[in-house]
Amino acid sequence: MNALQALISRDLTIAYRRWGELMTPIMFFILVTALFPLGLSPRSELLREIAPGVVWTAALLAGLLGQESLFLSDYEDGSLEQLALARLPLEWQALARTFTHWLGAGLPLVVLSPLLGMLLQYPAAAMPELAFGLLLGTLALSLLGAIGAALTVSLKQSGMLLLVLVLPLAVPVLIFGAQSAAQAARGEDPSGALYLLAAMLVLALVLAPFAIAGALRISLES
Amino acid sequence: MIPQLSAQGLSLWRGGRSLCRALSFALQAGEALQIQGPNGSGKTSLLRVLAGLGRLDEGELRWHGDPTHRSLAYRNALLYIGHQNGLKSHLTARENYLFYQSIAANSSEITADEALSRVGLKDAMDRPCGRLSMGQKRRAGLARLLGVKAGLWLLDEPLSSLDAAGMELVSSLLDRHLKERGVAVLATHQPLLGLGTALRTLDLETAA
Amino acid sequence: MNISWTWFHRLASPPHFFRLAGRLAPWFGWLALICIAAGLYGGLWYAPPDYQQGDGFRIIYIHVPSAYLSMMGYTMLAVSAGIGLVWRMKMAHAVAAAVAPLGASFTFLALVTGSLWGKPMWGAYWAWDARLTSELILLFQYFGFIALSRAFEDPRSGEKAAAVLALVGLVDVPVIHYSVVWWNSLHQGSTVFVGAGSDIATSMLVPLLAMIAGFTAFFVACLLKRIQLEVLERESAAAWVREVLEDA
Numbered sequence: 001m002n003a004l005q006a007l008i009s010r011d012l013t014i015a016y017r018r019w020g021e022l023m024t025p026i027m028f029f030i031l032v033t034a035l036f037p038l039g040l041s042p043r044s045e046l047l048r049e050i051a052p053g054v055v056w057t058a059a060l061l062a063g064l065l066g067q068e069s070l071f072l073s074d075y076e077d078g079s080l081e082q083l084a085l086a087r088l089p090l091e092w093q094a095l096a097r098t099f100t101h102w103l104g105a106g107l108p109l110v111v112l113s114p115l116l117g118m119l120l121q122y123p124a125a126a127m128p129e130l131a132f133g134l135l136l137g138t139l140a141l142s143l144l145g146a147i148g149a150a151l152t153v154s155l156k157q158s159g160m161l162l163l164v165l166v167l168p169l170a171v172p173v174l175i176f177g178a179q180s181a182a183q184a185a186r187g188e189d190p191s192g193a194l195y196l197l198a199a200m201l202v203l204a205l206v207l208a209p210f211a212i213a214g215a216l217r218i219s220l221e222s
Numbered sequence: 223m224i225p226q227l228s229a230q231g232l233s234l235w236r237g238g239r240s241l242c243r244a245l246s247f248a249l250q251a252g253e254a255l256q257i258q259g260p261n262g263s264g265k266t267s268l269l270r271v272l273a274g275l276g277r278l279d280e281g282e283l284r285w286h287g288d289p290t291h292r293s294l295a296y297r298n299a300l301l302y303i304g305h306q307n308g309l310k311s312h313l314t315a316r317e318n319y320l321f322y323q324s325i326a327a328n329s330s331e332i333t334a335d336e337a338l339s340r341v342g343l344k345d346a347m348d349r350p351c352g353r354l355s356m357g358q359k360r361r362a363g364l365a366r367l368l369g370v371k372a373g374l375w376l377l378d379e380p381l382s383s384l385d386a387a388g389m390e391l392v393s394s395l396l397d398r399h400l401k402e403r404g405v406a407v408l409a410t411h412q413p414l415l416g417l418g419t420a421l422r423t424l425d426l427e428t429a430a
Numbered sequence: 431m432n433i434s435w436t437w438f439h440r441l442a443s444p445p446h447f448f449r450l451a452g453r454l455a456p457w458f459g460w461l462a463l464i465c466i467a468a469g470l471y472g473g474l475w476y477a478p479p480d481y482q483q484g485d486g487f488r489i490i491y492i493h494v495p496s497a498y499l500s501m502m503g504y505t506m507l508a509v510s511a512g513i514g515l516v517w518r519m520k521m522a523h524a525v526a527a528a529v530a531p532l533g534a535s536f537t538f539l540a541l542v543t544g545s546l547w548g549k550p551m552w553g554a555y556w557a558w559d560a561r562l563t564s565e566l567i568l569l570f571q572y573f574g575f576i577a578l579s580r581a582f583e584d585p586r587s588g589e590k591a592a593a594v595l596a597l598v599g600l601v602d603v604p605v606i607h608y609s610v611v612w613w614n615s616l617h618q619g620s621t622v623f624v625g626a627g628s629d630i631a632t633s634m635l636v637p638l639l640a641m642i643a644g645f646t647a648f649f650v651a652c653l654l655k656r657i658q659l660e661v662l663e664r665e666s667a668a669a670w671v672r673e674v675l676e677d678a
Contacts (some may be wrong), residue, residue: 006324010313017312078306081275085297085421086325147598151591155581165578165595168570169602172609179613183654200605211598218591221277222236222267222584277586303557 003088004096012152022104026064029109030167032058033116044118044121051120052181055130056137058116059109060174063138064163066105070097071153084220094212095205098146106138126138129184129194136197137177143201143208144169150215154222172199173200224287226251226405227272227374232281234267241267244428245281251403252420254396258411259426265409266305268426269378270408273302285374298327301372305379307363311352315343315362319369328371337368341391356383366424367395375399375406382410438670442519444661445670451654458651465644472637489547491638495645496540497561500568501603503533503649506576507601511593523589524594524664527579528656532649534572540565560614564607569598 001009015022036054037047074080082088085154114127122130148166152158180193225248234241243265249255257265270276272283274290274297283290290296309318316334323329338347339362346354351362360383367375375396381389393414396406400420408414414421440446473491480487507529514522544562545555556562575592582588665671 001324006321010310010317010321013317014310014312073310076306077310078304078308079310081270081273081302082308083325084275085273085300085302087298088325128300131238147594151578151595152581154587161577161581164570165574166566168574168606169598171567172602172605175609175613196609197256202376203601203605207598207601211594215591215594218587218594220275221587221590222582235586 008096015104025062025105025106028065029058029062031197047059051122055116056174056178061221063141064145067149068159070101070149075153090213091209094209098142102142106142120178120210126184129190130181133177136201137173140173140204142200143204147211150212152220225249228284230282233279235279236267249405252400254406254421256423257409263426266378269376269409273376301370302376307359309351310352314350315347319365322366323369326370330371331368332368337365341365360384373404377408379410381412442521444665447521448658448661451658455651455654458647462644462648466641469637469640469644477633489543491641493543495642496536498650500537500540503529508596512594515593524660528660530576537569560611564609567606
């Protein structure tokens with residue numbers, strides 16, 4: 001088994017054994033979404049209008065909430081140092097590990113989104129577009145969040161700072177994502193926004209690994 | 223003869239404090255360097271710089287005469303065991319060992335069963351590392367000395383948490399490594415017995 | 431070729447940069463004073479009131495230069511931090527650290543003046559106009575840079591981490607801007623600012639250009655002074671710093 005496979009297998013095994021901890025961001029996602037009808041009004045017309053934005057904002061926050069754990073435990077038990085010395089380049093590790101992390105943190109949000117859309121009166125016919133948009137968006141957000149996680153892994157109380165650093169960068173994903181969901185709900189063609197989301201994902205796929213690896217090296221420096 | 227590992231004019235600053243200034247040393251094959259100094263003197267920082275993890279502020283490090291900076295050959299030739307064991311608490315000692323073998327540049331033929339038995343974890347190798355004692359965790363971490371082939375060993379406090387038998391184990395492993403013409407740098411304030419003239423010492427307090 | 435690289439390398443030396451900055455700053459200061467005075471006279475007295483907005487439009491003489499400098503400042507931040515990261519030049523990191531609060535201040539000024547302009551224009555102090563929204567996000571990016579660089583125990587690691595963030599942010603700035611424009615155009619009709627790409631009378635344009643030049647010169651003068659301060663702090667252990675402080 002080559003190094004990349006060993007790394008992915010290790011991450012998946014650990015995630016599987018720690019599955020309880022993965023539940024927190026998912027619970028958060030559901031709770032935050034439920035807060036809006038409770039805090040605003042349960043009127044269908046209002047909910048339908050805000051549904052795209054609410055689901056996307058909740059997914060963004062839930063995704064970033066779970067992002068801190070990506071490198072933290074490895075930093076604390078000394079594994080991150082060892083990984084930095086492994087024969088697999090850190091850039092490839094960044095890509096692989098962000099993806100396996102997304103499987104536990106982002107993919108559940110995509111799968112749950114139709115359910116939450118239903119809570120907010122989102123039209124059933126547009127659910128596929130909602131889920132697909134979130135698929136692209138949560139992948140891109142995982143990459144951006146990983147940059148933030150890598151930059152803050154050596155700091156105390158890194159959670160808040162991670163959010164502050166990544167949220168401005170995440171705004172385009174939120175805008176295009178929510179727009180695509182809103183357009184689909186109105187019966188318009190969302191492909192423009194979805195293409196832009198895909199483009200941002202591709203940009204992140206290409207550039208983020210370098211930023212993540214560079215940030216990890218800097219965090220390990222002292 | 224070109225020394226295996228040579229350092230010239232190393233200077234380190236961390237948090238505004240100088241840890242060492244213009245430090246130089248050269249290690250020939252079969253020699254070990256023990257870095258001594260009280261807690262907080264920078265032993266770990268220096269060792270991490272040698273591993274290529276920490277930032278080197280001034281000076282040059284060479285392996286077989288070639289600069290080590292961003293050198294893949296150097297990275298593949300070293301084995302670094304830090305102060306923490308690098309063990310995932312949710313994985314067993316066996317799984318951790320196998321993982322480190324798969325990501326190492328040169329792994330040995332020694333199987334997990336063999337290696338973990340030799341470090342005294344015969345009955346504990348399939349327990350999650352989170353449930354091992356400190357001493358057992360240290361042994362599990364040190365098992366990598368058997369699983370990976372490396373010319374340069376960089377060990378940070380290898381004897382901590384170990385009982386007398388454990389310390390003897392480390393000494394014998396180290397002795398064999400040096401006899402096979404490897405080099406080692408160790409950061410520890412505990413005395414290393416049985417290495418005789420192969421051991422050189424460096425006191426960081428005087429080097430700052 | 432040889433000469434220009436020497437110049438570049440000399441700039442990288444802290445005492446040399448310090449002396450150069452000290453000599454240049456007053457020149458930029460005077461240039462700023464002259465340009466701003468001319469611009470204010472032209473903008474506040476000479477230019478006639480806009481037929482649509484009356485005298486309210488005059489705030490562009492502060493708003494536009496501030497907005498322009500906020501963006502130029504961030505670019506300078508990212509570029510110098512990037513140079514510091516890639517070529518490991520201490521001076522470059524010092525420049526980045528000096529630019530950050532300055533750029534953030536101009537971003538804040540742009541937001542405040544934009545908001546003050548909003549009241550007569552839209553009847554509200556804030557509207558999610560594309561430009562203002564992008565400016566707000568830019569302000570957060572500045573804050574993020576400053577916060578990250580200060581969060582590390584070892585300042586040298588902190589400046590490198592902040593440099594990575596600045597570079598990532600630089601790629602994101604055009605993306606953010608265009609996404610907000612697109613978002614905004616779907617929410618409300620495109621807002622046309624006086625002077626933003628449309629035909630603008632010479633009597634309005636000339637003072638505006640003077641203000642832009644003046645603000646830029648002011649920015650540079652402040653920046654040079656700030657860099658001097660940064661250098662003194664960072665090199666405080668060096669002998670030449672002690673000499674400078676004794677002379678002062």
